[in-house]
Amino acid sequence: MMDGSTLDYGNWIRQNRSRRVSLSGIITSVATIDFALCLLAGWLALVLQPAGGPPGWACLVSAAAGGLTVCVMLQAMRAYQFIGLTDVSVQAVSLCPGLLTGAAVFAGSMAMLQGETRIDWVLVAQWTVFAAVLFAGGRAALAIVLASFRRSGLLVQRIALVGSQQGVEAFLTHAVFGPELPTHIVGVFSEELQPRACGSLDDLLAESRRELVDVVIVAVPPHDRARLPAIMQRLGSMVTDIYQFSGHYDSAGPARETVAGLPVLPLARRPLGTWQAFRKEMFDRAGSLMLILLLLPLLCLVALLIKVDSRGPVLFRQARTGFNNTTFTCFKFRTMYCHMTDPLGNRQTMRGDPRVTRVGRWLRRLSIDELPQLFNVLIGNMSLVGPRPHPLATRLQDRAFSEVVPEYEQRHCVKPGITGWAQVNGWRGEVVTAEHIRGRVAYDLYYIANWSLLLDLRILLMTLTREIISIRAY
Secondary structure, rough: OOHHHHOOOOHHHHHHOOOOOOOOHHHHHHHHHHHHHHHHHHHHHHOOOOOOOHHHHHHHHHHHHHHHHHHHHHHOOOOOOOHHHHOOOHHHHHHHHHHHHHHHHHHHHHHOOOHOOOOOOOHHHHHHHHHHHHHHHHHHHHHHHHHHHHHHOOOOEEEEEOOHHHHHHHHHHHHOOOOOEEEEEEEEEOOOOOOOOOOHHHHHHHHHHHHOOEEEEEEOHHHHHHHHHHHHHHOOOOOEEEEEOOOOHHHHHHOOEEEEEEEEEEEEEEEOOOHHHHHHHHHHHHHHHHHHHHHHHHHHHHHHHHHHHOOOOEEEEEEOHHHHHHHEEEEEEEOOHHHOOOOOOOOOOOOOOOOOOOHHHHHHHHHHHHOOOHHHHHHHHOOEEEEOOOOOOOOOOOOOOOHOOOHHHHHHHHOEEOOOOOHOOOOOOOOHHHHHHHHHHHHHHHHHHHHHHHHHHHHHHHHHHHHHOOOOOO
């Protein structure tokens, strides 16, 4: 708690700045390790099987199914929330039913894959015991790691404050920062540029791109709520949870959400929660790896054709805007003559474009030129499905897309994709009118608001049936 009459924002920020470990990153890592432990348990159980036992592939596939079930159960029982990870009782209560349910799925998968009605209960018991032992050791190690992070100040919740000086001082004066999850104030940001503010909303956006901000508190008094729509529009592209603090310090009951001990009202949520992001990440990484292995002969053949057709590198690397408005290098098969390539995307590709090579025309026609982006997905820059990333210099009649469509930046709240909802619904190709970019953004935002793994699978299937040969691809 701080005394509002003696607040020094600059000193407060300097004292609270430090290296930190991402809370969402910890949760994602724990879930990933849990899945890997279930696979390891399946391998250990397989090692103990006598000669002529069940096939190894069936055991590992069943272990994967059981592991995914365990992760889903743990998430449903809130074992992947920070409080749950640090509470031994929560872990014990959730791991028991989680492992038992996973064992049932393991047993059913083994029977189905082998085409037998008899279940090898010894194998199921071995998998369950190994998984339980590995989970117990993993949770003990996790407790030590989390305790170390808390002691060293690496595990913190980063909060940015936005609003009037009166609202910000009220928040800092009455806030209570507990030891369970240390809180660091990233800064105070305001369009009024108060004397003690750290910067404008543009500075906050820049800070969030350097390092993700966990929570944004919009602290405005009740008489100043008319400013909220303008503030929310400016912060629409941030990948964070945004809350309003109105200046009332008494909690209105357990249903109210709190930040730093103060009741807050949710204004916006990050598009994908931690568990949703984990599921999509696993789907992307596994899917991209499988596709790379499956399409490896085709990738090698295309590379050879490009080298034979024209001089220059096989791959074309281009800077594009990605997740959280950061820049990444996008890979494509080179489809243009080397001396005519456009790294910044100043000129959109048109039908019959003379810059495109003979092989390049077919690659673009069949959308094969996009396949190297599977490596972008594998390393984490992109997703299999998401809004298509645009080159940095792409314009519509000398106007940035964000100037034409104010909601454009919200596309960057999720990772860009190789294919997307807009593309399979016909919004692809050269952007020549404002209606083209508005249509793309509208479909992209629909996808973000309604994301599910089933929707991703549907879009991938539609890509195969509609977009491999498309009149809009050139």
